[in-house]
Amino acid sequence: MTQEDGSVSRVLREYKAYRLSGDAVEVDWVKDLDVAEATSCFQEQNLERPLKVLVLYGSLRATSYSRLLAREFARILDKLGADVRIYNPEGLPIKDDVSDKHPKVAELRELSQWSEAHVWCCPEQHGTISAVFKNQIDWIPLSLGSVRPTQGRTLAVAQVNGGSQSFNVVNTLRILGRWMRMVTIPNQSSVPKAWTEFDSTGRMKASSLRDRVVDVAEELYKFSMLLRDHSGFLVDRYSERKEKREKGRLLSQAEKEAEKIKDLAAKG
Incomplete structure (x- = not known):
């Protein structure tokens, strides 16, 4: 195995666990999505340089609905032709006096610098975002020397709720996105009673809520492809x-x- 093969294998193992195999592929609803119109203007551009999307989620629970939603976003964006990577926050230290050389911190910052777009999926806890999610944002600084790890990136926000529908989390995520100098798209996703919206295999059931997730993913893709070569100009100050x-x-x-x-x- 060459070094390049090993690097590809690592990316697939660590960041693309959302990809399906075996019988799961046959029943995957994402593979049957008609996204031709969403990608029609960008086919050649995306083949030459696939859009780089980082997906963050906000729970460490064994059954994490924000992680399940993050994976659905990843599969849809993968279908659209993007290069998608999901960051696993397990093991990320609490933002304090821990060295920023910690491997999980360095990994998160490298992924943010690599990315051109983000998807943030967070559960609502006590009416706001979870500590797990906020900790990830806290570790991504506004600047690393002259490098802005999030400036000019496009952003899509989504939340899951244990109870009735709320928009507290997506509203808070929009504030964070603005503070991180990101371009947050207009559409968003809020999934109420998330435990009823996913089946036993962790896939989202057919519903208008699932359709909205597709809408948001498509919109992020379109905004990102339109803006990515102009983000430096748009955020120039x-x-x-x-x-x-x-x-x-x-x-x-x-x-x-x-x-x-x-x-x-x-x-x-």
């Missing part, structure tokens, strides 16, 4: 251009704080 001219590069937040302290000390 006067203040950052000025900083680059004056400082030679974008400063990290720590460097900016150090400069403020230095200036205050000089003024005495």
Whole structure:
């Protein structure tokens, strides 16, 4: 096995577990989706450079409905021609004084920099997002030196509920997306009583809720393909251009704080 073969095998094993095999392929509802219209404008572009999508979910439970929903999004986006990777948050330390060299932290940040689009699937807990999900976002900084790990990426948001339908989580995720300088698409998915919407194999049952998930995935794909080659222009800021001219590069937040302290000390 070559090094390249080993790398591909690792990606399939760690990030594409959503892909089906055996008899599950025969009964997969995603394979029968008619998505030709959604992909018609981007076929050549996507063949040359498949859209890179990172999917995050917000629960470590053995039966995690946010993970099941994340996998359905991944399968649909895979069907649309995207290169989809799902990050497993198990083992990610709580954001504190733990070194950012921790392998799970480094993995998450590398995936965010690799991506061009995100899907965030989160359960509602006590009327808001779960700690598992927020911890992942906390570990993705607004900047790594001059690199913005999320700036300009497109984003789709979705939530699952144990009870009646709510939009608390998707609304909170939109706030986070804006803060992370992402382009959040208009459509979204909220799945009430999630335990009734998935069958015993973990697949989403046929319903208008499932159709909405397809809608959201298609919309993310379209927005992403239209914007990805222009995201640098769209998020270009006067203040950052000025900083680059004056400082030679974008400063990290720590460097900016150090400069403020230095200036205050000089003024005495």
